[in-house]
Amino acid sequence: MVRKTKEPPVQEAAPPKRGRSLTEDLARVADGVGRKAVGSWDKLEQVFEDRVARALAAIGVPTRGDLDALTRQVEQLSRKVAELSGAPAGAARAPAKRPLTGKVARTAVAKPAAKAAAKKAAPRKAAARKTGPA
Numbered sequence: 001m002v003r004k005t006k007e008p009p010v011q012e013a014a015p016p017k018r019g020r021s022l023t024e025d026l027a028r029v030a031d032g033v034g035r036k037a038v039g040s041w042d043k044l045e046q047v048f049e050d051r052v053a054r055a056l057a058a059i060g061v062p063t064r065g066d067l068d069a070l071t072r073q074v075e076q077l078s079r080k081v082a083e084l085s086g087a088p089a090g091a092a093r094a095p096a097k098r099p100l101t102g103k104v105a106r107t108a109v110a111k112p113a114a115k116a117a118a119k120k121a122a123p124r125k126a127a128a129r130k131t132g133p134a
Helices: 022-058 063-087 102-121
Strands: none
Touching: none
């Protein structure tokens, strides 16, 4: 005995409405798909940024807000020190240095370390030996 199953009806594409061409309908559909894709990428990007921020916070890396707050606090303290010492407020603050990057940063870190290692490895003068009766 063979059972016949009822198949769902096949839906045909709706004919274009009056005054619109097939090209306009396709452009509208493509625009909708494009917006959904952009929205999905934005959500994915936000999830990634949130996870990275949580991971950095977990290992104790300060945020930009933390650094900005510390900068403001240092500036306040500098002004206070200048005020109490009688020096002009601008004199207490040294110009900010640009952070070292790339090869310059590696060299700047490597030189002091190399000098310290050279000092430790420098040969010491041998103590004078007492010569006894031979």
